[in-house]
Amino acid sequence: MSKGYKITRTIILSVIVLLALLAFTLFTASGALKKAEYLDPWKRDYAKQFEDPRLQLVAHGLLAANSHNLQPWKIRLDQQNPLLFYLYTDSERLAPESDPLARQTLVSQGTFLEYMRIAGEQLGYPAEITLFPDGEYDEQHLSESMERKPVAKITLSKANPRRDPLYEFMFLPDTNRMAYRADEVTPAQIRKLSATDTEQDLILSFLNGNEDIKKFGVYGVEGTEIETGLQRMNDESARIFRSNEYQKNKYRFGFSFEGQGTTGWKKHLLQGLITLIPSLNNEEAAAKLAVQTARTAASHTPAYALVLSKDNSRTSQVKAGMLYSRLILAAHEEGLVMQPLSQVLEEYPEMREAYGRIHREYASPGETIQFLIRLGRPTRETPLSMRREAVDLIRE
Structure with missing residues (x-):
């Protein structure tokens, strides 16, 4: 066996050991071996x-x-x-x-x-x-x-x-932010979903025409760009972001990589990197990812739904939430998933122009859009x- 071969083999083995140590360090930092106690409430029993x-x-x-x-x-x-x-x-x-x-x-x-x-x-x-x-x-x-x-x-x-x-x-994820299939939401499905609206002071409508789909996609991206462009919004989100299994088990609320559809080894790789090097989770990268996700969603959505209330009282807001729960469960029964696009309906100064525009286009005077919802068949399951x-x- 030549001396050069021995040196090469030693280098390869050293690289393998280093990579294994790096993977072990990242997965340990992520908490890959920790029991996901924060998921216990989803168990049927x-x-x-x-x-x-x-x-x-x-x-x-x-x-x-x-x-x-x-x-x-x-x-x-x-x-x-x-x-x-x-x-x-x-x-x-x-x-x-x-x-x-x-x-x-x-x-x-x-x-x-x-x-x-x-x-x-x-x-x-x-x-x-x-x-x-x-x-x-x-x-x-x-x-x-x-x-x-x-x-x-x-x-x-x-x-x-x-x-x-x-x-x-009830035991399925309530929000799917991924791309949806191009399959249309059928008239029969829309009739089934429409039956969930049992409140006289709420209006549930479905829109699947090309013009409306394009407009709502623009609103979804615009709202995301406005929100992620504001420092105080990013700070608020950062305060409730849980970067590893230890934090998720401790706090059990807020955001995590799962919300972006990231699972398995990739999730633990990212969690480990962010835990060890927090600066990697910088504001610019997070904003870029959010906008790109919004653009992907906009180009892969076959239908939208609107929930409007005839006023904006606290009672109407609560009733709108009750309707949303019935709607998402009925959608699951039909093999559909949903995502509420909340940003463009938020009520702070920088969003005022977009908020007013969508209300002028899709609400009558005095009405409030409580939900703008993407609707379709999933291309991927969400955690x-x-x-x-x-x-x-x-x-x-």
């Missing part, structure tokens, strides 16, 4: 650990779609009546920069309530939901009002379980997102 039927329903409600995955829900259990409880907005889980009027936060209360309502029918504890039993918020003292006034009073009764076909789809424990929502 998760709610069964609770004897209290109220907690069983809460365990289902926390799977609902919600703004920024902040999970802004707080529950107070009545101490005298074991079938009575209240939902409050958690004023410590707001997004004041991107959602300064807390409209998206109140919509998120509705998504939670509807998941609980559906679960209640399925489990034999139908829920009577009374919105704002003590009146709507004092907008001049919003945070204080959120602490004092419940969004809803929920009264359960005991009945025979009644199968709800939408229940089975589940972080969820807190049900008991973490309980407050005295």
Whole structure:
């Protein structure tokens, strides 16, 4: 064996060892071997650990779609009546920069309530939901009002379980930001989805004409460009970004690489790199990725849906969220996925012109667009997102 061959083999072995050490370091930093406790609430038997039927329903409600995955829900259990409880907005889980009027936060209360309502029918504890039993918020003292006034009073009764076909789809991811297939959303599917709107003061419409698809795609990209171009918005998002498994298990809310559809070894590679070298997750790179994702989505969307309310009261916002939950579950039943395009509907000064333009085009005077939604068949599955424990929502 020649001396040169031995040297070459030694170099190759050294490179292999270094690469293995690098991979081990990255995957360790990512927490690749850590149990993903933040996914436990998605298990179908998760709610069964609770004897209290109220907690069983809460365990289902926390799977609902919600703004920024902040999970802004707080529950107070009545101490005298074991079938009575209240939902409050958690004023410590707001997004004041991107959602300064807390409209998206109140919509998120509705998504939670509807998941609980559906679960209640399925489990034999139908829920009577009374919105704002003590009146709507004092907008001049919003945070204080959120602490004092419940969004809803929920009264359960005991009945025979009644199968709800939408229940089975509660355990699927609620948002798919990937490209959708070119298949049309059929008239039969649109009729099925339209039936989810049971509120007289809400309007659900579907648009799949080429002109509307093009316009909505432009709005989606424009809203993303505006939002990601603002330092305070990027700072707000950065504060709730969880870069590895350790952080996801600790906080169990906010953003992560899964939201971009990143899974498997690639996810752990990125998590490890960002954990070891935080500067790699720089604002410019994140903004560029968000805009590119928005452009890809815009060119791969066969239909959109709009949810409008006839006013913009807190009650209407909550009802819009309840409708959204029914809509996403019915979409799953049809093999469809959805993504709400929230940016262009946000209410801060830099978005005012785009917000006004989309309302002039698609809403009548006095109406508010609560949701602009992409709709179609997925090209890729999307991962589940972080969820807190049900008991973490309980407050005295």
